[in-house]
Amino acid sequence: MIKVDVRRKAFGEEEVLRDIQFEVDVGETIAIVGASGIGKSTLLRLIAGIDHDFDGKIRRPEKIGMVFQEPVLLPWRSVAENLTLVHPELGSEAALSGLERVGILDKARLFPGQLSLGQQRRLALARAFAGRPDLLVMDEPYVSLDPATAEEMLALTEMLIAETGPAVILVTHSDVEAQRLARRHLRLHGRPATITSELATGSASVFSGVHHDRA
Amino acid sequence: MSKTLQHPAVARALSLGLLLTFWIAAAELTADASVLPQPWMLLGPFAEALASGALPYHLGMTLWRVVCAFVPAMAIGAALGFLMGRVPAVDQWLDPWLVVFLNLPALVLIVLCYLWIGLNEAAAILAVVLNKVPNVATILREGARALDPSLGAMAEVYRMRPLARLRHVILPQLAPFIAGAARSGIAVIWKIVLVVEFLGRSSGIGFQIHFYFQLFDVAMVLVYALSFIGVMLLVEALILQPSERRVRRWRTA
Ligand SMILES: Nc1ncnc2c1ncn2[C@@H]1O[C@H](COP(=O)(O)OP(=O)(O)OP(=O)(O)O)[C@@H](O)[C@H]1O
Numbered sequence: 001m002i003k004v005d006v007r008r009k010a011f012g013e014e015e016v017l018r019d020i021q022f023e024v025d026v027g028e029t030i031a032i033v034g035a036s037g038i039g040k041s042t043l044l045r046l047i048a049g050i051d052h053d054f055d056g057k058i059r060r061p062e063k064i065g066m067v068f069q070e071p072v073l074l075p076w077r078s079v080a081e082n083l084t085l086v087h088p089e090l091g092s093e094a095a096l097s098g099l100e101r102v103g104i105l106d107k108a109r110l111f112p113g114q115l116s117l118g119q120q121r122r123l124a125l126a127r128a129f130a131g132r133p134d135l136l137v138m139d140e141p142y143v144s145l146d147p148a149t150a151e152e153m154l155a156l157t158e159m160l161i162a163e164t165g166p167a168v169i170l171v172t173h174s175d176v177e178a179q180r181l182a183r184r185h186l187r188l189h190g191r192p193a194t195i196t197s198e199l200a201t202g203s204a205s206v207f208s209g210v211h212h213d214r215a
Numbered sequence: 216m217s218k219t220l221q222h223p224a225v226a227r228a229l230s231l232g233l234l235l236t237f238w239i240a241a242a243e244l245t246a247d248a249s250v251l252p253q254p255w256m257l258l259g260p261f262a263e264a265l266a267s268g269a270l271p272y273h274l275g276m277t278l279w280r281v282v283c284a285f286v287p288a289m290a291i292g293a294a295l296g297f298l299m300g301r302v303p304a305v306d307q308w309l310d311p312w313l314v315v316f317l318n319l320p321a322l323v324l325i326v327l328c329y330l331w332i333g334l335n336e337a338a339a340i341l342a343v344v345l346n347k348v349p350n351v352a353t354i355l356r357e358g359a360r361a362l363d364p365s366l367g368a369m370a371e372v373y374r375m376r377p378l379a380r381l382r383h384v385i386l387p388q389l390a391p392f393i394a395g396a397a398r399s400g401i402a403v404i405w406k407i408v409l410v411v412e413f414l415g416r417s418s419g420i421g422f423q424i425h426f427y428f429q430l431f432d433v434a435m436v437l438v439y440a441l442s443f444i445g446v447m448l449l450v451e452a453l454i455l456q457p458s459e460r461r462v463r464r465w466r467t468a
């Protein structure tokens with residue numbers, strides 16, 4: 001289970017986040033939405049443990065996968081090595097089957113720079129799932145893709161999530177993506193940003209206002 | 216025609232040929248072989264020095280000193296520069312030292328090392344290393360500052376092991392800076408080694424140049440100097456350039 005309790009996050013004088021509390025269960029997918037520049041990526045970096053400089057506490061599992069806003073690959077290592085170097089416990093066969101599942105097996109020996117952006121994002125997705133993470137963090141994984149490719153990637157992500165069953169925290173601008181993948185939506189709003197509404201779509205109950213549970 | 220002229224090897228050969236032409240013309244104008252001999256007049260002394268074993272011996276000694284100074288200078292300079300680029304506190308404290316050492320003439324360091332440590336091999340090598348470390352550190356500091364934070368974040372999230380991080384994330388980003396430091400490093404180091412040998416060693420190219428300088432033997436001075444330049448060009452062509460090409464392969468693929 002993931003438990004996020006961010007009291008305050010500031011860059012110098014500029015306070016970006018305040019009082020953000022929520023939990024994510026195993027196998028649950030939540031979406032974080034909000035205007036550009038509100039602090040979504042900042043929050044994800046705290047959750048993923050990249051940035052430790054904040055007031056509050058976050059409980060997270062050991063194995064985390066992350067899909068960044070950009071693909072963030074090692075351009076000097078081959079496509080296959082981008083999986084095996086990041087996940088040394090992964091055999092080369094498992095790496096290749098990971099590439100096959102995202103449809104870029106034939107690119108295994110190329111360098112990332114020789115791939116299209118869509119293919120690079122597929123590789124980033126394969127890398128995120130290859131470690132069988134307990135928590136998957138995704139920061140707008142489908143931006144700047146054409147609608148057809150974005151749809152393909154979305155379907156691919158759904159399939160991989162179903163297979164691996166991690167808790168997923170997804171940041172997105174697209175309501176369609178949020179609806180498709182996540183049952184719960186957290187909206188960030190204000191300056192400093194905080195959770196102003198939590199919606200559960202589908203059959204689950206609907207919250208309104210801030211959802212506090214300080215245990 | 217212009218296409219062949221642009222070929223790197225052709226352009227290189229032509230430009231060296233031009234230098235040779237200047238030499239011949241200058242020697243012609245001087246018309247005194249004891250001041251500036253014609254290039255072909257060096258062949259005899261060169262063959263003699265080669266056959267007697269003196270040239271290979273002194274060449275080897277100098278090359279050995281260059282290697283002995285190059286390796287620690289690169290290692291220490293790279294480590295220092297990397298730390299300075301990553302940790303602002305270290306940079307604040309070491310930057311003034313760097314400025315001092317960068318502006319200290321090589322000759323001063325050499326003389327001081329000889330005075331304090333004595334006229335021995337350790338002092339010679341140390342003098343060269345001290346001369347080169349600040350340079351390497353300055354270049355590597357720039358490299359460390361230019362490291363991509365998003366790759367660092369990626370390595371952090373996926374818990375890459377420190378050694379794998381160094382090898383596959385950090386070093387490839389530093390490679391151009393390391394190559395630059397190595398290039399300029401080799402060039403500077405062998406010149407300083409020569410001065411060190413000139414002042415206080417009894418072997419090496421610098422020592423031989425000192426010896427023939429006292430005899431006013433311009434031909435032998437040139438033979439020794441040019442032989443070493445030849446060796447360094449070979450090192451450049453056979454080691455530095457191929458390894459740089461290999462490291463850069465992903466850029467051109
Ligand atoms: N390293 C930093 N130093 C200073 N300010 C920062 C830093 N990183 C982010 N910020 C600021 O924090 C705020 C939130 O940025 P963040 O990247 O989290 O936004 P976002 O919600 O992800 O936006 P987008 O949807 O455009 O990606 C912005 O005002 C930004 O300027």
Ligand SMILES: [Mg+2]
Binds near residue numbers: 040041042069139
């Ligand atoms: Mg963002």
